[in-house]
Amino acid sequence: MITLKVNGHTLETDASPDTPLLWVLRDHLGLTGTKFGCGKSLCGACTVHVDGAATRSCVTLVSNVVGKDIRTIEGLSADRSHPVQKAWLELEVPQCGYCQSGQIMAASALLAQNPTPTDADIDTAMQGNICRCGTYPRIRAAIHRAAELMKTGGAR
Amino acid sequence: MSARNLDHPDAPTALDRREFLKVGALAGGGLVLGISLAGCSKPAELAAKSVAGGQPVAWLKIAGDNTITILVDKSEMGQGVYTALPMLLAEELDVPLKAVKVVAAPAAAPYVNVFLGTMITGGSTSVREAWGKLRTAGAQARAMLVGAAADEWKVDAATLKVADGVVTGPNGQKHTFGELAEAAAKRPVPKDAKPKDPATFTLVGTAQPRVDTPSKLDGSAEFGIDVKLPGMKYAALAQSPVLGGSVKSVDSAAAEKMPGVVKVVTTQSGVAVVADHYWQAHTARDALKVTWDAGPNAHLDTAGIQTGLKAARGTPLSARKDGDAAAALKAARKKVEAAYELPLLAHATMEPMNCTADVRADGCDLYVPTQVQQIAQGTAAAAAGLKPEQVNVHTTLLGGGFGRRLEVDFIPAAVEASKAAGVPVKLIWTREDDMTHDAYRPPAYDTGTAGFDATGALTGVHIKLTSPSITARMFPPVVEGGKMDPFAVEAAANFLYDVPNVAVDYLRHEVGINVGYWRSVSHALNCFVVESFMDEVAHAAGKDPYEFRRALLGKQPRAQKVLDEAASRAGWGQAPAGRHQGIAVMEGYGTYLAQVAEISIEQGKMKIHKITCVVDCGHKVNPGIVDQQISGGIVFGLSAALWGEVTLEGGKVRQSNFDNYRVLRMHQMPELDVHLLDSTEAPGGIGEPSVAVVAPALANAVFAATGKRVRALPLAAAGLA
Numbered sequence: 012m013i014t015l016k017v018n019g020h021t022l023e024t025d026a027s028p029d030t031p032l033l034w035v036l037r038d039h040l041g042l043t044g045t046k047f048g049c050g051k052s053l054c055g056a057c058t059v060h061v062d063g064a065a066t067r068s069c070v071t072l073v074s075n076v077v078g079k080d081i082r083t084i085e086g087l088s089a090d091r092s093h094p095v096q097k098a099w100l101e102l103e104v105p106q107c108g109y110c111q112s113g114q115i116m117a118a119s120a121l122l123a124q125n126p127t128p129t130d131a132d133i134d135t136a137m138q139g140n141i142c143r144c145g146t147y148p149r150i151r152a153a154i155h156r157a158a159e160l161m162k163t164g165g166a167r
Numbered sequence: 168m169s170a171r172n173l174d175h176p177d178a179p180t181a182l183d184r185r186e187f188l189k190v191g192a193l194a195g196g197g198l199v200l201g202i203s204l205a206g207c208s209k210p211a212e213l214a215a216k217s218v219a220g221g222q223p224v225a226w227l228k229i230a231g232d233n234t235i236t237i238l239v240d241k242s243e244m245g246q247g248v249y250t251a252l253p254m255l256l257a258e259e260l261d262v263p264l265k266a267v268k269v270v271a272a273p274a275a276a277p278y279v280n281v282f283l284g285t286m287i288t289g290g291s292t293s294v295r296e297a298w299g300k301l302r303t304a305g306a307q308a309r310a311m312l313v314g315a316a317a318d319e320w321k322v323d324a325a326t327l328k329v330a331d332g333v334v335t336g337p338n339g340q341k342h343t344f345g346e347l348a349e350a351a352a353k354r355p356v357p358k359d360a361k362p363k364d365p366a367t368f369t370l371v372g373t374a375q376p377r378v379d380t381p382s383k384l385d386g387s388a389e390f391g392i393d394v395k396l397p398g399m400k401y402a403a404l405a406q407s408p409v410l411g412g413s414v415k416s417v418d419s420a421a422a423e424k425m426p427g428v429v430k431v432v433t434t435q436s437g438v439a440v441v442a443d444h445y446w447q448a449h450t451a452r453d454a455l456k457v458t459w460d461a462g463p464n465a466h467l468d469t470a471g472i473q474t475g476l477k478a479a480r481g482t483p484l485s486a487r488k489d490g491d492a493a494a495a496l497k498a499a500r501k502k503v504e505a506a507y508e509l510p511l512l513a514h515a516t517m518e519p520m521n522c523t524a525d526v527r528a529d530g531c532d533l534y535v536p537t538q539v540q541q542i543a544q545g546t547a548a549a550a551a552g553l554k555p556e557q558v559n560v561h562t563t564l565l566g567g568g569f570g571r572r573l574e575v576d577f578i579p580a581a582v583e584a585s586k587a588a589g590v591p592v593k594l595i596w597t598r599e600d601d602m603t604h605d606a607y608r609p610p611a612y613d614t615g616t617a618g619f620d621a622t623g624a625l626t627g628v629h630i631k632l633t634s635p636s637i638t639a640r641m642f643p644p645v646v647e648g649g650k651m652d653p654f655a656v657e658a659a660a661n662f663l664y665d666v667p668n669v670a671v672d673y674l675r676h677e678v679g680i681n682v683g684y685w686r687s688v689s690h691a692l693n694c695f696v697v698e699s700f701m702d703e704v705a706h707a708a709g710k711d712p713y714e715f716r717r718a719l720l721g722k723q724p725r726a727q728k729v730l731d732e733a734a735s736r737a738g739w740g741q742a743p744a745g746r747h748q749g750i751a752v753m754e755g756y757g758t759y760l761a762q763v764a765e766i767s768i769e770q771g772k773m774k775i776h777k778i779t780c781v782v783d784c785g786h787k788v789n790p791g792i793v794d795q796q797i798s799g800g801i802v803f804g805l806s807a808a809l810w811g812e813v814t815l816e817g818g819k820v821r822q823s824n825f826d827n828y829r830v831l832r833m834h835q836m837p838e839l840d841v842h843l844l845d846s847t848e849a850p851g852g853i854g855e856p857s858v859a860v861v862a863p864a865l866a867n868a869v870f871a872a873t874g875k876r877v878r879a880l881p882l883a884a885a886g887l888a
Contacts, residue, residue: 026444027426034446038401043393044386046566048517049598053825056517084386096384103376106795107245108383109390109517109566134834141825143517143567144245145802146795147836 013073017042018086028074032066033057035073036083044084044112048141055140058113058120059083065120065136084112087119095119098157106144114140118154127158226304227256229312233332233345235260236268240278241297242288242538243271243379244568245799246854247792250377252297254788258370259305259362261329262344269378274540274560286540289573289684291756291852294788298850302362308351310360315350316342365786365847374791379564391536391563392595394523400429401445402584402594403452406437406604409461409818410680414438418456425451429590434583435550436576441588445595464679464818472678472815473508476612476633483631483672484651486660490668495627499618503707507615507696508879509634511813512608512685513820513828518566519601520577524584525591530557531582532591536565538572550579551586569803570684573641574606602828603820606683607813609634609655611692615700617707625704625719627668630659630697635677637684646675654684658755658859659693663726664701664719680815686803690755690859695880698751698863703876712867713739713750726752729761729781729844736842737763737779746776749868751860756852758784762801764864768872773887775805775837775865780857782841785848796853797841804861805837806830809888812881829883 012023017040024039031050036042036059045068048056052067059068060082087093091100095118098104105111114137121128121136128136133154142150228236237256241248249269257264272278280287282296309329316334317324319342326337332344365371382388407413417438419431427447432439438457442448496502523534524547531551537543540560548555565572581594596604611634618627636652638645646652651673659671685691705715713734720727730752733739742748745767752761763779778801787793810829814821822828866877869887882888 026446030444030446034444037393038444038446041395042386043389043395046390046517047392047519047595049824051598051824051826054517054598087385091381091385099384100376100380103380103791103795105245105377105380105383106247106799107243107517107565107567108379108388111383112386115384137833139832141517141830141832143515143569143803143806143830144795145799145831147802147831147833148798148839149795150833151836 013077015073015077015081016079017081018083024073026073028072030073031069032059032071032073032076032081033068036068042083042085046109046112048110048113054110055117056110056113058116058140060116060120063120063123065117084116087115093119094157094160095122095153097160098153102149102153102156104146104149104153106146110140110142114142114150118150118157122154122157122161126161128154226301227308229308229344229348231345231348233343234268235262235266235332235344236270238270238272240272240286241293242536242562242565242568242572244288244538244565244572246293246796247377247789248288248293249379250375251294251788251792252301253378254371254375255297255301256305258368259302260309260332262332264370264375264378266332271562274544278540285542287573288538288568289570291855294850295757295852303360306360306362307356310357311351311354312344312347314354314357315347319350371788372786372790375789377792388564390518390566391523391534392518392521392566394534394563394593396523396525396591399523399591399593400441400443400588401448402439402441402581402592403445403448404434404437404439404580404594404596404600405452405455405457406600407459407461408603409459409464410467410604410815410820411462411464411818412459413462415458415460417458421456422451422454425454430584430588431455432584432587434580436580439580439584439594441584441592449597461818467679467818468816469511469814472610473612475678476610476676479612479633479674479676481674483674484649485670486651486656486673487662487669487671489666492627492629492668492670495668496616496618496629498620499626500621501619501707503615503617503704505615505700505703505876505878507613507699509611509613509692509695510811510880511610512807512811513602513605513813513822514569514571514683514685515602515825515828515830516567516569516571519598520571520596521594522578522581523591523593524581526551526582526586530559532559532561533578533582534561534563535578536563536572537575538565538568538570539575543575543578546575546578547582550582569686570688571605573684576604576606598825599823602823605813606681608685609637609682609692610678613692613696615696615703617700617704619708623708625666625708628662628664628666629670629672630662630700631672631674632656632659632693632696633674633676634692635682636675637682637688639675640681641684654688657688657693658690658753659697661754662697663723663752663754664716665722666719686800687755687855687858690753690856691804691807691862694751694753694755694859695862695866698753698860699866699876699878702749702863702867702870706870711740716750716752725759725783725848726754729759729783732781732842732844733761733763733779736781736840737765737777739763747868747872749864749866749871751863751867753856753860755856755859757849758782758851758853758856760856760860762857762860762864764861764868766865766868766872771886773865773869773882777838777840778861778864779840780842780860781844782857783844783846783848784851784853785846786850787843788850790843793843793853794841797843797857798839800855800857801839801841801861802831802836804858807858808862808865808880808882810881810883812884
């Protein structure tokens with residue numbers, strides 16, 4: 012058995028140690044908010060936080076994250092109250108929504124490190140996350156909006 | 168699918184001819200409204216049929232506890248139908264959008280897309296098709312609820328007021344819809360209930376928040392790939408690497424010994440490995456030893472496909488004939504001729520193909536992100552050895568559609584695997600499976616010929632399109648007897664410019680692999696050809712490309728207006744030093760739009776600074792969603808124009824994932840200026856048209872910048888991207 016710390020909970024799984032974290036989250040732990048998009052760290056749909064850093068769970072073996080603090084979209088907040096989630100709602104970012112868990116996790120990791128990102132910072136942090144619906148302009152605006160929300164008291 | 172022209176659909180006559188609504192009582196009290204089933208004229212019959220498979224057939228359910236449920240017959244794939252369609256009903260019912268619950272309709276005859284003849288989410292038809300039928304349904308339901316109250320209170324129905332789901336009488340009497348639902352359900356459907364005058368709308372036309380947004384922010388939205396059933400197993404599928412190939416033999420001994428593997432099943436689509444968990448199935452798939460019969464495509468490659476299209480001969484079908492283009496071109500003093508080539512393209516939805524099937528002896532539940540519920544139902548039934556009515560289709564959210572989920576190629580293997588394993592099975596394709604087994608956008612070889620007379624007037628234009636037919640495979644009756652595929656000549660047959668002699672011809676030439684409907688279908692191919700060619704013609708005439716177009720659009724006021732507005736907003740002719748502009752205009756799906764691309768060339772590569780897009784899509788049900796779709800369509804068009812190209816070698820697709828099939832990313836995003844005109848015209852489609860205008864606007868800007876005419880996409884192939 013492998014013991015993982017996910018969204019603040021200690022969870023056990025019988026998954027093989029060489030299973031990508033993505034599939035352990037989705038199939039073994041039932042956390043399907045994290046999405047499969049490419050399997051090769053090319054699209055960002057599977058982005059989660061490992062010790063706070065945006066991490067592609069599709070290429071991260073579960074054995075490598077034992078003892079680390081894993082956070083998924085389900086654990087970003089209990090009630091969609093994270094500033095990034097609030098900004099995403101306010102600006103109506105999602106279309107099909109499939110990539111948005113990854114976008115939100117990438118954006119929240121960026122803002123945790125850099126509370127006032129420039130457009131260039133956003134380009135660098137977000138270029139690994141593909142959206143085929145083309146929500147990029149709203150993602151950019153929503154990251155700036157989330158930065159504002161954090162400044163005005165929503166910091167976490 | 169009927170051969171109806173999607174660009175100019177009539178009113179939904181198929182429904183108008185028969186009684187529109189039937190009504191039935193909900194068990195436990197309440198109102199069910201639905202379109203009449205063929206051969207079923209009595210409410211009782213409807214009520215009986217409507218609960219087949221436990222899924223009520225209706226648009227609307229108002230329960231005694233005031234719960235209002237709206238069934239949406241179109242798939243939510245990001246284009247906002249779960250919001251826009253309920254808005255049409257809620258407007259007529261005078262209930263706020265947040266008061267209604269939205270659920271996916273089952274596969275059933277009442278939900279047939281009357282533009283297309285089967286349940287289809289496609290062709291940018293959702294709002295256009297719903298505009299009449301859902302508003303009428305809402306008006307009828309409202310009249311029945313009001314009528315029930317008027318009878319009880321013995322007052323004239325005209326004296327009652329409705330707001331927020333409450334009917335109020337002249338003396339202040341009040342009833343909620345829920346309280347009235349049972350009595351309303353016993354009333355006949357009013358034939359004279361008229362939908363509201365659009366001028367009086369209070370909900371429709373406002374940028375209501377999408378009902379699906381919250382669930383897409385916390386991981387709770389359920390896509391097909393997220394379905395979980397008790398006892399469910401997972402499957403991975405090995406498919407022939409050569410398109411059209413099949414399994415010759417399989418040695419599954421090693422795979423069957425791998426951890427978690429439950430069963431290996433040879434299906435009509437390839438070899439499915441069923442395991443306790445997906446990663447186990449995926450890993451065991453690599454241990455299969457499959458010998459493939461490559462089939463007829465073992466030597467197919469891209470160059471051969473393009474050569475074949477170019478060399479295709481035969482008598483083309485006429486899609487448009489004004490005057491005598493051949494004679495005008497023969498008599499012309501000056502001619503312009505050009506040929507254009509379009510590549511195969513993949514859809515690359517973010518959610519790879521997947522399907523969950525639960526096959527039992529007496530039925531099957533299918534959980535599937537699909538754009539075609541009835542075709543999915545029939546396909547699953549055939550694979551399971553059941554009757555279609557024994558298959559319940561549960562439409563999940565779609566992680567992108569773009570036409571890919573009009574295909575049902577990912578369904579049979581899930582059904583066959585579930586049947587063989589005796590448990591529910593979720594089959595998931597990898598990105599590589601998806602990229603290498605798509606139904607690709609058709610390639611094309613197209614030509615334009617134009618002629619000027621001695622006075623310099625443009626007297627004739629001939630566009631000849633050569634491409635394979637999607638519809639011939641998907642809906643063969645439409646093209647039976649050599650008839651035109653209407654989905655091959657869009658944005659060409661409706662040639663907008665006022666030229667006395669116009670011919671648009673289409674030659675069908677098959678290329679050996681399946682081609683599919685891809686967001687904006689042939690608009691994307693033909694708009695590139697027509698708008699690139701008209702740019703060439705403008706330059707040959709020594710005219711400014713905007714002014715030249717404008718002068719020929721005098722009889723197309725909506726097209727002329729979007730062109731003018733786009734030129735004005737983009738500052739046409741006033742680009743900063745070093746920047747260059749290209750322009751293009753189109754009518755598609757009843758929507759008119761023009762785009763101006765502003766670019767510069769830096770070290771031989773194109774940098775896109777800004778895309779200006781002006782749209783007249785008639786009435787906007789939800790302007791926020793329209794903006795999303797137009798903007799998103801431009802991004803989709805940019806990816807295709809810059810890099811989109813699927814190539815074949817030995818019948819195998821060379822592209823496999825997002826490293827070698829590039830799509831636009833955040834840092835490559837130009838500035839967008841999307842402007843939606845106010846309009847009281849009937850709603851036009853908004854999911855697709857903006858995709859098509861991007862490539863010609865860009866290619867025309869490249870010509871303005873370099874004097875080099877790009878006649879083959881993608882632009883990367885010309886070294887520009």
